[in-house]
Amino acid sequence: MTACGAVGRRRSLGIESIEDPAGEDTTVPPLQSFRDLKDTLPEWLLQALQNQPPSPLQAQLLPIVLAGSNAVAVASDIPAGQEALSYLVMAALQAGDQHKLSEEEPGPVALVLTATQDSAASVATCAMGLLRSSGRGGKTLRAVNLSGGGSRADKLREMTSCGSHIVIGTPKRIHDLASKYQVCLLRVTLLVLDGVDRMRSLDHLPEVSVLMEVARRAQASANGKRLFVSGIAGGVMKTDLQREFGEFGHVTDIELPLTAKGVAFVEFDSALDAADAQRGVTGRKLKGMVLKVKMAEIQKGGNTGSGRDGKPSAQKMQEDEPPRRARSPERSDTRKRQEGSERMSRRSRSRGHRRAPEAMDAKEAQKQIEQMKDFILAEAKDKAGDITKKGEEEFSIEVYRLITEQKEKVRQTYEKKSKQIETQYAIAKSMAINKQRLEKIKARQEVMHKVSADAQEAIAKELQKADVGKKFVTQLLLQGMLMLLESEVVVKCRQADQAVVQQCLKEASDQYASIIKQETGATKACKLTIDTSFLPPAPVPGKDGPSCLGGVVLSCQGGKISVDNTIDTRLGLVMEQAKPAIRGLLFPAK
Numbered sequence: 001m002t003a004c005g006a007v008g009r010r011r012s013l014g015i016e017s018i019e020d021p022a023g024e025d026t027t028v029p030p031l032q033s034f035r036d037l038k039d040t041l042p043e044w045l046l047q048a049l050q051n052q053p054p055s056p057l058q059a060q061l062l063p064i065v066l067a068g069s070n071a072v073a074v075a076s077d078i079p080a081g082q083e084a085l086s087y088l089v090m091a092a093l094q095a096g097d098q099h100k101l102s103e104e105e106p107g108p109v110a111l112v113l114t115a116t117q118d119s120a121a122s123v124a125t126c127a128m129g130l131l132r133s134s135g136r137g138g139k140t141l142r143a144v145n146l147s148g149g150g151s152r153a154d155k156l157r158e159m160t161s162c163g164s165h166i167v168i169g170t171p172k173r174i175h176d177l178a179s180k181y182q183v184c185l186l187r188v189t190l191l192v193l194d195g196v197d198r199m200r201s202l203d204h205l206p207e208v209s210v211l212m213e214v215a216r217r218a219q220a221s222a223n224g225k226r227l228f229v230s231g232i233a234g235g236v237m238k239t240d241l242q243r244e245f246g247e248f249g250h251v252t253d254i255e256l257p258l259t260a261k262g263v264a265f266v267e268f269d270s271a272l273d274a275a276d277a278q279r280g281v282t283g284r285k286l287k288g289m290v291l292k293v294k295m296a297e298i299q300k301g302g303n304t305g306s307g308r309d310g311k312p313s314a315q316k317m318q319e320d321e322p323p324r325r326a327r328s329p330e331r332s333d334t335r336k337r338q339e340g341s342e343r344m345s346r347r348s349r350s351r352g353h354r355r356a357p358e359a360m361d362a363k364e365a366q367k368q369i370e371q372m373k374d375f376i377l378a379e380a381k382d383k384a385g386d387i388t389k390k391g392e393e394e395f396s397i398e399v400y401r402l403i404t405e406q407k408e409k410v411r412q413t414y415e416k417k418s419k420q421i422e423t424q425y426a427i428a429k430s431m432a433i434n435k436q437r438l439e440k441i442k443a444r445q446e447v448m449h450k451v452s453a454d455a456q457e458a459i460a461k462e463l464q465k466a467d468v469g470k471k472f473v474t475q476l477l478l479q480g481m482l483m484l485l486e487s488e489v490v491v492k493c494r495q496a497d498q499a500v501v502q503q504c505l506k507e508a509s510d511q512y513a514s515i516i517k518q519e520t521g522a523t524k525a526c527k528l529t530i531d532t533s534f535l536p537p538a539p540v541p542g543k544d545g546p547s548c549l550g551g552v553v554l555s556c557q558g559g560k561i562s563v564d565n566t567i568d569t570r571l572g573l574v575m576e577q578a579k580p581a582i583r584g585l586l587f588p589a590k
Contacts, residue, residue, distance in 0.1 A: 096134070108187070111167055113204075123194060174207075480552065488526070509526055548566055
């Protein structure tokens with residue numbers, strides 16, 4: 001398709017393309033039918049699309065994306081589910097190019113997040129219809145909607161143990177399933193956000209950010225770039241780990257999970273650097289603890305670590321925990337005194353069987369009573385001390401637990417607010433840039449209209465000169481006669497120009513006959529007559545309606561063939577053909 005044909009096609013579809021600042025239109029021509037993509041799309045996909053013409057957005061967006069370029073498309077009204085084809089075609093191509101799904105590497109390959117359950121259902125219907133014929137290409141592709149009606153178990157059963165190629169759902173539903181290890185994001189290579197403005201209003205963007213981070217970490221683990229480190233001493237900071245691991249390569253992420261003490265995750269930019277760090281750091285001591293490093297394992301559901309939620313396994317925690325604290329000396333002494341008292345009492349009872357008890361005076365009895373009282377008070381004080389100490393320990397533990405929990409809540413709250421502010425800033429920045437571009441395009445169009453208006457005013461002023469106007473009309477008549485090459489031609493002009501045109505008819509006919517004689521050697525005359533109907537009058541400032549700057553319209557064969565040689569038409573052609581040159585002069589590239 002030629003450049004002029006592409007421009008006409010866009011105008012017929014109502015597409016406005018933002019042109020290159022230098023004035024060159026480099027946009028890929030829009031589609032006329034999906035068959036235009038026969039060299040790019042597989043045959044089964046073309047057959048699935050053959051019964052429906054591409055919408056305006058699909059006609060322009062698909063060629064741009066398939067050509068490997070980025071595009072920002074804005075549509076005022078999109079029927080629900082219809083424009084999903086624009087990215088579902090890309091999702092089908094992406095899924096078809098990947099190797100087969102398996103239990104070790106399950107789907108999805110493409111993840112489509114929609115703002116509402118209704119949108120998810122509409123997109124899922126479109127996706128299932130599109131993939132219905134995928135088996136003809138040698139690989140059956142599946143799509144599943146995890147949002148909407150029906151039980152969650154039934155929807156998960158639709159995915160099978162190998163997952164599904166395309167998964168559709170709301171951010172909160174996918175986030176919930178991923179956190180429970182029921183959806184694996186290991187192989188996600190295409191993420192589609194359908195209705196970002198609606199997601200923002202529903203506060204779904206934090207879940208979207210979490211899902212993107214989960215997918216990134218899962219893929220880093222699968223590529224051998226993420227390490228699991230145990231034996232982390234208390235008080236170790238990220239800077240300490242950066243110092244230990246940074247000597248082996250570029251560290252992209254360090255994570256110290258709050259839910260699992262003594263472990264960490266270190267991610268490298270290169271798998272080779274990660275392997276070198278595993279060999280080099282294993283066995284090192286950091287703040288008195290020996291570090292153990294291994295490759296992070298991929299957990300079902302796309303998370304990595306040695307256990308559920310990225311926590312180390314129970315066996316690992318037992319290996320790393322410090323030895324149990326020995327019993328305090330005070331409690332040991334109390335136990336010894338108690339055991340000695342019991343032995344003394346048993347010896348007293350044994351002697352009583354061998355001989356009769358001796359009589360004691362009141363002073364001796366009072367002394368023994370005081371000793372017993374002191375012994376009971378000492379035992380009570382020891383017991384009270386043990387209870388108090390245990391209570392203080394439990395109190396300290398509970399206070400530490402509450403402080404830790406509240407700190408984590410505060411950190412998560414402010415982290416969420418920070419991400420929301422960053423997202424809002426990015427969206428506002430993008431909207432401001434887009435608005436600025438549209439305003440610049442509008443301003444340039446106004447300047448081009450001003451140039452055209454100035455040209456019209458200058459031409460009208462120049463043609464007011466009698467000699468110039470007569471010569472100009474003669475040339476217009478001669479040019480039209482040479483294009484028609486007819487013996488009888490009817491001339492239409494403005495009523496105000498009728499006298500001038502009448503004076504130019506004979507001269508134009510003579511010049512026409514002379515040129516024909518000179519070029520062909522034949523004698524050919526042309527009869528010119530003025531039409532009884534006239535062209536619209538000259539434009540009047542402040543008055544709407546049809547107008548004409550001047551010129552003539554020549555016709556023959558009863559009006560079936562005509563040549564529009566008016567000043568308006570000629571000026572419009574010049575403005576269109578010279579638009580790149582005019583823009584280059586008005587808006588030179590920096």
